Amino acid sequence: MTLADIQPGKKARIVSIENVNKLVRRRLIDLGIMEGSIICLKNSLPFGGPYTLEADGQSIGIRRREASLIEVSNL
Amino acid sequence: MMNVALIGNPNTGKTSLFNALTGFYEYVGNWSGVTVEKKVGKLKDELGQLIDLPGIYSLNPLSEDEAVVSNFLLTEDFSAVLNIVDASQLERNLYLTLQVLEYGKPVVIALNMFDVAKGRGLKIDTEKLSLYMKTPVIPVVARKGTGIDQVKHYLREINAENQEALVIHYGEILENAIQKLIRQLPDSRLPKRWLALQFFEGNKPVWELLKKHVDESVLQKIFAETEKRIAETESVSSLDRYIRQIRRQWICNVLEKAISHSPDRKVPLSDRIDRIVVHKVWGMPIFMLLMYLVFKFTFDWLGSPLSDALDAFITGPVTNGISSGLEAIGASSFVKAVILDGIVAGVGGVLVFVPQIMILFFFISLLEDSGYMARVAMVMDRLMEIFGLNGKAFIPMIIGFGCNVPGVMAARTIEQPSERLLTIVLTPMMSCSARLPVYTLFAGAFFAENQALVVFSLYFLGIVVALVMAKILTSTLLKHKESVFVVELPPYRVPQGQVLFRSTWEKGKGFLRKAGTFILGGSVLIWFLSYAGPGGLSVDMNESYLAMIGGFLGTLLAPIGFGTWQAGAALITGFLAKEVVVSTMNILYASPDISSLQGIIAGSFIPLEAFSFIVFILLYIPCLATVAVIRKETNSLRWTLFSMGYSLAIAYVISLIIYQGGKLLGLG
Structure with a gap:
């Protein structure tokens, strides 16, 4: 299951971010988002636009393609 | 100290x-x-x-x-x-x-x-x-x-x-490697353990530094060996992840002892605002509305009345005061001409736009300080992706509406080097506030009823050209470079008065400095070149040096609708700073103020030529200060020359299409 499969407003635990683009992965890690983090999909923008995510009070935006490369599991 | x-x-x-x-x-x-x-x-x-x-x-x-x-x-x-x-x-x-x-x-x-x-x-x-x-x-x-x-x-x-450095134990393998590397490092004021740690973390500037003292192959060997041994014994594949893991463990241990949570948490205000401003449907319209309001305030509701008042003040009391002052001290007619026709006309013609420029900078600072800018990147990302850019590239462009120089610098926050380069090269297409005086002058003279529409069409054209160029460049020169997007969305904050005024001043003071340097110097030079000619001093302006130089350019510009030597001369000086075009015209048409200049211009251009001219002004070249900052930020002469060359070519082609097309349609 990936982050792109999660319902908006739902939370999940990150299993792996290995497949994410290197630059994005580094930035996610900088922001404290990595394996084991609990992440919430807050909303998405139309026409395949980016997702707003939240982890530990920290909001970030990433593209849908990147979100679909983040493996997650249900809590 | x-x-x-x-x-x-x-x-x-x-x-x-x-x-x-x-x-x-x-x-x-x-x-x-x-x-x-x-x-x-x-x-x-x-x-x-x-x-x-x-x-x-x-x-x-x-x-x-x-x-x-x-x-x-x-x-x-x-x-x-x-x-x-x-x-x-x-x-x-x-x-x-x-x-x-x-x-x-x-x-x-x-x-x-x-x-x-x-x-x-x-x-x-x-x-x-x-x-x-x-x-x-x-x-x-x-x-x-x-x-x-x-x-x-x-x-x-x-x-x-x-002061002692904090020392964390990174496990035997890495600690041994650190010691091994430290033995190779020469003595300097830099802490060796820190250098070694940053090296193993992959810090590029540190690598570059160490390469000067230690053979690169030795460095690579130590790094590769250590990474391999870590991968064998630990669950992480790379050294930087390993180091991060150790540090985070240390931090978590500390925080466990120093922090306690109380369970009551309400939905933060930021989340509630975000539900609206990055909303599926409302996100884009809200952004558009905000931009519309910003421009309305800047150019219409607040800016124009202030600019008009300042114009009246400069052409009235200030000019009269200086004039009678010069009279009183018995200044020669030459000195009077330099000051009144050169400096006052040139600098004053530009100073009147300072209120509008400051208001625009104020709003840009407001968007930045409130935290909304990051949301703009979100809202715009899908559109920018089509053109091979990401949403963050839109922020330098918005700042570029104020001034291209900070716009180009704002591109630093873009992670992907090729996207950053592209943003730097395209930001000058954004119509900065220095170009506004030129639009206002011409739109007021020719399109008084549709002034706002004409000015808006120029801003829009700038964006369209930039996006089309982005698409062309990402499918040719910068092909195969993947576009990425990740943005931190900070909590919203009520902007603070002091911070706002300070950053508005930071951004805007450059204009005042320009008025005192480039524009002052440029005005005197232009005035002198129009005052002197092969026939001596105080020649008829049409016989001046400036008329000769401008006349040569004028022949090149005739196909796009403005073959006069005055237009040619104004374009040369516009490279110093776009607003100097107005100063130059003020001097060349020997006009006492903006409204009479508009009258004179209305007699020497037809509307189609005027529109072609302002489109050319929008696109033709980044100003001198922008060229300098592009050179600095790209660190490449080639890209700097490219940014100048392509804008000139595009400006000529688009103006040609507008003018010749307009003539075919019977508008000329």
Whole structure:
């Protein structure tokens, strides 16, 4: 299951971010988002636009393609 | 004299703290070695200087902006670090703190947004934190000025002699490798253990430095061997992830002892605002509406009346005053001509636009300071992706509407090098406020009824050209470079008056400086070239040197609709700064003020030619200051020349289409 499969407003635990683009992965890690983090999909923008995510009070935006490369599991 | 470096994560309130600790005095200078701007403020109470560094998450840089901090630590002499930390995001913020503590300079930690953390149910024991970090930790609320005295107190107490670097044990494999590398390093003022750690973390500026002292193959061998051994025994594949894991463990251990949570958490206000402004349906319309309001305020509701009042003041009392003053001291007619026809006409013609420029900068600062800019990047990303860019590239473009120079610099926050380059090269297509005086002049003379529409069409054209160019470049020269997007969405904050006015002034003062330098000098030069000619001084303007130079250009420009020597001359001077076009015309048409200049211009252009001319002004070349900053930011002469060449070509082609097409349609 990936982050792109999660319902908006739902939370999940990150299993792996290995497949994410290197630059994005580094930035996610900088922001404290990595394996084991609990992440919430807050909303998405139309026409395949980016997702707003939240982890530990920290909001970030990433593209849908990147979100679909983040493996997650249900809590 | 103490030099304190201000280091912290982005969006932690660095600017607020900087302002609270320093007086209004500050300057922008260059670092030795690297040409990146730094902002230096004088600490209050004669404590020394405070150096503002870009916000970073880790010393190991990802973007250009972040490399600045590593380079600072490697090359500059400083006495202490003031580390600002967001109390509500401690786990992430302390990662940088740890790297700074490992450096071994005295550190004072300012725990900012203590109130926000409390509101989120965090209870932080600063004394315990201070104990584990072995350095002072002070709770502050920078926006309200709480705790600032304490920070100053600890800065005063700093004693460089007895500061020890924080040492964390990184496991036997890595510790052995660190020792092995340290033995190879020459003695310098830089801490060896810190250098070794940053090296293993993959910090590029540190690699570059070490390569000067140690054979590159030796470095690569140590790195590869260590990474392999770590991968064999630990669960992580790369050294930087391993180091990060150790540090995070250390941080979590500390936080476990120093922090307690209380369970009551309500939905933060930011989340509620975000539900609206990055809403599926409403996100884009809200952004459009905000931009519309900004431009309405700047150009219509607030800016124009102010500009008109200033114009009346300069052409009336100021000109009369100077004129009678010159009369009274018995100045010669030459001096009178230089001052009144050259300087007052040239500089005054530009100064009247300062209110509009300042208002636009005020709104840009407002968007930045409130936290909305990051949301703009979100809202625009899908559209920008089509053109091979990402949403973050839109921010330099919006700033570029104010002035292209800070716009080009704002591209530093874009992680992907090719996307950053593209944004730098395209930002000059954004119609900066210096071009506005030219539009206003011509739109007022020819399209008085549709003035707003004509000006808007130019802004729009600039964006369209930039996006189309982006598409062309990403499918040719910059092909196969993947576009990526990740943006931090900071909590919204009510903008602070002082910070707003300060950053508006920061951005806007450049215009006033330009008026006193480029435009003043340019005006005198233009006036002189129009006053002198092969036949001597005080010649008829049509026989002047300027008429000759402009006339040559005029023949090249005839196919696009403005073959007069005045237009040619104005375009040359417009390269100095776009608003000089107005100054030049003011002088060349010997006009006392803007409204009579409009009358004169209405007699020498037809509407189609005028429109072609302002389109050309929009696109034809980045101004001198922008060219300089493009050169600095791209560090490439080729791309700098490219940015000039392609804009000239595009401007000519588009003006040609407009003029010739318009003639075919019977508009000329």
